Amino acid sequence: MVNSQPILSAxxxxxxxxxxxxxxxxxxxxxxxxxxxxxxxxxxxxxxxFNLLTKFLTPTRGRIMFRxxxxxxxxxxxVARLGLVRSFQISxxxxxxxxxxxxxxxxxxxxxxxTQFWRSSNVLSKVDDQAMxxxxxxxxxxxxxxxxxxxxxxxxxxxxxATTLALDPTVxxxxxxxxxxxxxxxxxxxxxxxxxxxxxxxxxxxHNLNVVADLCDRVTVLARGEILADGAYDVVSADPRVREAYxxxxxx
Amino acid sequence: xxxxxxxLTSQSKLRTSTALLGAIVLALLLAAPFFLYPIFLMSVLCxxxxxxxxxxxxGYVGLLSFGHATFxxxxxxxxxxxxxxxxxxxxxxxxxxxxxxxxxxVFVGFLAIRRxxxxxxxxxxxxxxxxxxxxxQVPFTHGEDGxxxxxxxxxxxxxxxxxxxxxxxxxxxIFLAGFFAIWRIVNSPFGNILKAIRENEKRAVSLGYRVDxxxxxxxxxxxxxxxxxxxxxxxxxxxxxxxxxxxxxxxxVILMTLLGGIGTLIGPVVGAGLVIALQNYLAASDFxxxxxxxxxxxxxxxxxxxxxxxxxxxxxxxxxxx
Numbered sequence: 001m002v003n004s005q006p007i008l009s010a011x012x013x014x015x016x017x018x019x020x021x022x023x024x025x026x027x028x029x030x031x032x033x034x035x036x037x038x039x040x041x042x043x044x045x046x047x048x049x050f051n052l053l054t055k056f057l058t059p060t061r062g063r064i065m066f067r068x069x070x071x072x073x074x075x076x077x078x079v080a081r082l083g084l085v086r087s088f089q090i091s092x093x094x095x096x097x098x099x100x101x102x103x104x105x106x107x108x109x110x111x112x113x114x115t116q117f118w119r120s121s122n123v124l125s126k127v128d129d130q131a132m133x134x135x136x137x138x139x140x141x142x143x144x145x146x147x148x149x150x151x152x153x154x155x156x157x158x159x160x161x162a163t164t165l166a167l168d169p170t171v172x173x174x175x176x177x178x179x180x181x182x183x184x185x186x187x188x189x190x191x192x193x194x195x196x197x198x199x200x201x202x203x204x205x206x207h208n209l210n211v212v213a214d215l216c217d218r219v220t221v222l223a224r225g226e227i228l229a230d231g232a233y234d235v236v237s238a239d240p241r242v243r244e245a246y247x248x249x250x251x252x
Numbered sequence: 253x254x255x256x257x258x259x260l261t262s263q264s265k266l267r268t269s270t271a272l273l274g275a276i277v278l279a280l281l282l283a284a285p286f287f288l289y290p291i292f293l294m295s296v297l298c299x300x301x302x303x304x305x306x307x308x309x310x311g312y313v314g315l316l317s318f319g320h321a322t323f324x325x326x327x328x329x330x331x332x333x334x335x336x337x338x339x340x341x342x343x344x345x346x347x348x349x350x351x352x353x354x355x356x357x358v359f360v361g362f363l364a365i366r367r368x369x370x371x372x373x374x375x376x377x378x379x380x381x382x383x384x385x386x387x388x389q390v391p392f393t394h395g396e397d398g399x400x401x402x403x404x405x406x407x408x409x410x411x412x413x414x415x416x417x418x419x420x421x422x423x424x425x426i427f428l429a430g431f432f433a434i435w436r437i438v439n440s441p442f443g444n445i446l447k448a449i450r451e452n453e454k455r456a457v458s459l460g461y462r463v464d465x466x467x468x469x470x471x472x473x474x475x476x477x478x479x480x481x482x483x484x485x486x487x488x489x490x491x492x493x494x495x496x497x498x499x500x501x502x503x504x505v506i507l508m509t510l511l512g513g514i515g516t517l518i519g520p521v522v523g524a525g526l527v528i529a530l531q532n533y534l535a536a537s538d539f540x541x542x543x544x545x546x547x548x549x550x551x552x553x554x555x556x557x558x559x560x561x562x563x564x565x566x567x568x569x570x571x572x573x574x
Contacts, residue, residue, distance in 0.1 A: 054458065082459035092458070094451040105448040106459050108441055117442035117473070124441055160540070167459060 006065075007032040007201050008053065008084065008171055013062035015048055022048045022060060024225040029225070030171065035193065035202045037212045037233075041221035046205045049222065050080055050175050053203075054086040057078045062182065083170035087160050087177065088203075095149035099140055099159055102148050103131035106166035110197075132167070138162040138192060154185030161192060172196065174204040178211055190215055209237075221245070264352060271425025279553055281424055290416040291488070296528045297427040298485040301522030303508040304434050305477035310506075311515035312438055313470045314450035315365070318373040318502050319380025320478055322360060323353040325497030326383065327479030332399040332492035333392055342405045346426070348481035353479020354472050356383070361471030365464055384497045398493030402486055419488060426484050431478050433561065437473060446470055507545070511552050522561045 008035050009029035009037055015022045023045045030036045036130060040047050051057040053064060055076040064072045066084055074082075094102050103231040108114040114130055116123070143151060147157060157177055164172055165242040177193065178186050190211055193202060197215075212219060219236045221228040223245040229236045261374050284293055300303045300323050309315045325350030335345040364375040387393045393398075402411035437443050449456045456463050486492045494500065504527065512523025525546060534541045558561040 056454070056457075073460075076457045077460050077462045080458055085460075086326060086457070086458050088454070092455040094448050094453055094455065096451060097447065101444070105456070107458055108445060113441045114445050115442055115466075115469075117440045117469070120436075121439050121444055123442055124444065163459065165456075179333055223374045 005032045006030060007067055008203070009065045010049075010053065011063045011065075013049070013052055014060050014096060015057060016060045021060075022225050023052065024189055026222070026225070026227055028220055028227065028230075030201060030203050031218070032201055033197075034161070034217040035197045035215050037216040038203065038205045038207070038227070039207070039212060039219060039221060043224075044222040045066060046222055047175060048225075050173055050205060052152065054084060075093070078167075080167065084173070085164050085167050085171070086173040087157075087164050087175055089175040089184060089202070093148040093151075093156050093159050093163070096147055098145050098147055099135060099151070100128070100131055100144045102159055102163055103134055103166055104128075104165040107131060110167065114156070124247060134162045137165070137195075139188060150246045154181045154189070157189060158192070159179065161189070161196075164228060165191075165196065169200065169203045170204040171203065174202065174206075176205050178208050186211065196224035215239075269428050270345050272438070273441050275405060279478050281313065282346075283385075285417060285420045290420045292528070292532055294420055294423045294488045294530075295485075296468060296525050298481050298488060299505075299508065300521040300524040301427050301430045301484070302481035303442060303505050303512065303524045304431055304517070305481060305503060307509045307517075307520045308437065308477065308506045309474040310509065311519075312443065312450060313446050313467060315467065315471070316369075316373045316506070317471075317474075318499070318506070319376035319378075319383070320384040321476075321497050321499065321501035322356055322380045323475040323478040324482035324485070325387070325492070325495075326495045327354050327482035327551075328351040328355075328392050328492035329387065329399065330542060331483035332402045332486040335405065335487065336399060338401045341407070341409060342487050343407055343422075346480065346487060348573040349483025349486065350476050350479040353478035353482065356385075356479075357472040357475025358468075361468045361475070365382055365467040372474075377502070380497075380499060380502055381535050384494065384499070387497050393492075393494075396494065398491055399486075400491045402490040404487055404490060404493070413487070423484055423488060423572055426480065430480050433516075434477065437470075438517065442466070442469070452564075493539060497516045507549060511549065511559055513562030513565075516559070516561045519561035523559065526560070 006029035011027050013026040026049060036048065048057065055071070055074055062072060066082060071079055071082070094105060097105065099240055102142050104127055107130055108124065108125055111127050113127065113192050115122060115243065119176055132141070136146060138161060140155060140158055140162070143155065148156060151159060161174070161177065181189065188206070193215055196202060216233060218231065219228045219233050221236055221242050228245055229239045229242050306320050309317055317536045319372040327389070331345045333351035334340040334348050335342055340348070348393065349474060360376060360379050364372050367375055388395055404419060406412050409424055410420050411422070412421060440543065445456070445461060445466055449466060453463055508523035508527050510523070511526060512521065513519025531541050531546055534544060551558065558566055
């Protein structure tokens with residue numbers, strides 16, 4: 001099941017914000033076809049690592065390779081075009097567009113329907129079949145015409161995953177996909193991620209350790225900007241340093 | 253299911269009522285010069301188009317330009333010069349003005365879109381001031397005098413524009429063409445991406461859109477349409493002066509758009525009509541116009557945050573489902 005070929009890797013990644021070292025010498029490799037979790041206590045630098053990998057931040061030091069190519073100096077839109085697509089911690093939808101229009105926006109560029117300013121937007125109905133199948137896949141068919149802002153939190157996350165999938169990415173980076181979700185939603189989104197992972201690679205930041213144990217093939221633990229442990233969930237969770245990092249922050 | 257079909261019928265109902273309303277408005281516009289002073293109407297049309305062009309940027313991309321007078325006034329100078337000095341036919345003069353404004357838009361936009369929010373506004377203001385200063389200094393604009401006595405000439409060598417009625421209908425046609433262009437841009441695949449960028453720029457980037465290019469595209473389109481309005485204004489009033497390029501003009505178009513309603517197609521037209529009407533009818537009285545416009549502006553900001561057209565549409569929307 002686990003393919004050992006790394007599809008995305010970072011070497012010696014560091015990020016400094018005005019003298020504060022948020023990420024210290026992180027070396028990480030995500031193997032093709034796996035679900036890889038990035039966990040760690042609050043403030044460990046998980047989201048910063050995400051921002052570095054997707055080029056929303058440029059690393060102070062280090063190198064990032066994706067499918068054998070160096071992407072360290074690329075712009076975020078370029079990285080997305082290569083097939084490395086992220087979601088955000090705060091639900092990133094287009095709030096006043098309908099669910100269907102959110103999907104249309106994601107599908108427009110791959111279908112070459114993004115720059116025509118002289119045509120009616122009715123031509124966008126070409127991508128509607130694709131949009132509907134993605135909406136169905138995340139269980140939002142009933143809300144097709146609803147503005148995204150009116151969806152419940154969990155459904156917004158589902159919509160975001162659907163728009164991310166619309167780009168047909170090779171690697172999905174999901175930043176806390178389950179944050180703030182109810183029990184029912186967690187089950188549904190877990191199922192969805194499991195289905196996605198059959199054909200793609202997933203790297204996710206997640207706090208819910210049950211979800212991590214259930215879904216992920218490999219876990220990297222980050223604490224204070226450094227990698228603390230890396231390996232299978234059972235091995236990593238038994239590691240005393242990992243336990244201390246989690247407990248330690250609560251006692252300090 | 254019933255909700256959906258209900259939604260669809262209400263949408264098609266909305267479409268027929270919009271078409272009906274459009275036909276009535278068009279009839280009124282065609283008949284207007286027989287009841288109102290044509291010069292006043294043409295002034296409203298030019299500024300309405302200018303405000304619509306400005307609104308394309310703030311209403312649909314979320315960019316507040318504080319230097320749009322550059323494109324309006326710059327085009328007015330170019331058109332006036334081409335028609336008066338080079339003896340160009342008026343329509344090609346206007347189109348040359350719009351093209352010039354588009355080129356200016358490329359330069360200003362290229363520098364400004366790298367920044368957001370207040371910084372964007374400040375850069376456009378600074379570049380606008382620079383442009384106004386250039387207009388004061390270069391010889392072809394004639395400094396404080398401006399270019400005066402621009403001949404209206406014959407449209408395509410056929411239609412004599414020195415009579416008010418033909419001039420009015422030509423202005424109306426240009427306005428409608430510009431308005432249609434904006435409507436088309438807003439409701440196009442490109443417009444859909446613009447709205448997405450306004451809604452959530454980071455997400456648009458993460459979906460692989462090079463948002464700077466889309467913003468620059470919209471900026472140039474807005475500049476060209478503002479230039480179309482400015483060029484037409486130069487032919488209608490037969491002059492181009494520093495008033496058209498100064499920051500007060502940029503402020504005025506912001507005021508018109510805010511009053512009418514940002515992000516609505518019709519709002520800027522309503523706002524321009526209101527401001528021009530007040531300026532015209534109060535020009536003869538002793539009451540200072542700017543004070544009154546200021547008071548109206550304050551009231552609008554306090555009471556109808558969406559602008560006049562925005563509030564009316566919201567009211568209709570709330571009524572519609574029942």
